[in-house]
Amino acid sequence: GIQVEQSPPDLILQEGANSTLRCNFSDSVNNLQWFHQNPWGQLINLFYIPSGTKQNGRLSATTVATERYSLLYISSSQTTDSGVYFCAGTYKYIFGTGTRLKVLA
Amino acid sequence: GAVVSQHPSRVICKSGTSVKIECRSLDFQATTMFWYRQFPKQSLMLMATSNEGSKATYEQGVEKDKFLINHASLTLSTLTVTSAHPEDSSFYICSARGDGLISGNTIYFGEGSWLTVV
DSSP, X not given: OOOEEEEOSEEEEETTXXXXXXXXXXXXXXXXXXXXXXXXXXXXXXXXXXXXXXXXXXXXXXXXXXXXXXXEEEOSOOGGXXXXXXXXXXXXXXXXXXXXXEEEO | OOOEEEEOSEEEEOXXXXXXXXXXXXXXXXXXXXXXXXXXXSOEEEEEEEETTSOOEEOXXXXXXXXXXXXXXXXXXXXXXXXXXXXXXXXXXXXEEOOSSSSTTOEEXXXXXXXXXX
């Protein structure tokens, strides 16, 4: 089946720093979404981005479907950005391995 | 935005009993719902996909007789863990996708359910 790898697996940032998270798919993918899982387990929709670029405040995402990857950019990080970031795709929404982010005050 | 509600958020049950978890789409009709399981510090593992009015499609390795999924209406899907054992303890979370006309192919998640089997 399709494999979804995310990098880096773990990331520690100082508040105010910028970061880029990557999501690679082993095969072509549609329905790509980015999620943030907070410490209580809730999954928050960030972007539905099968292709192109979108921005929402300090977050933006770019998907290059032909090259089977997507990037999530976090600018001016805040402690509330801490948690796990997942990408998911294909018609069954297979989840990636996740990036665990910790932002230090 | 689309809201998906999952209940109960936490449940403790005795080994050998069954427990039911409900997943409801509150403001849209969910033609498809997905059930996931998540172990601590791991990613979400898709268990099954359910379409309203038809049998669920289970992923390889998921016991369909143990994890009963019913999607009887466009707003409700249930997961029943039958004859639960301690190894079934986990975080279970559902997601729902609409008919594409309003929410597109975006999926929305419930709050998740923590199951502890003692």
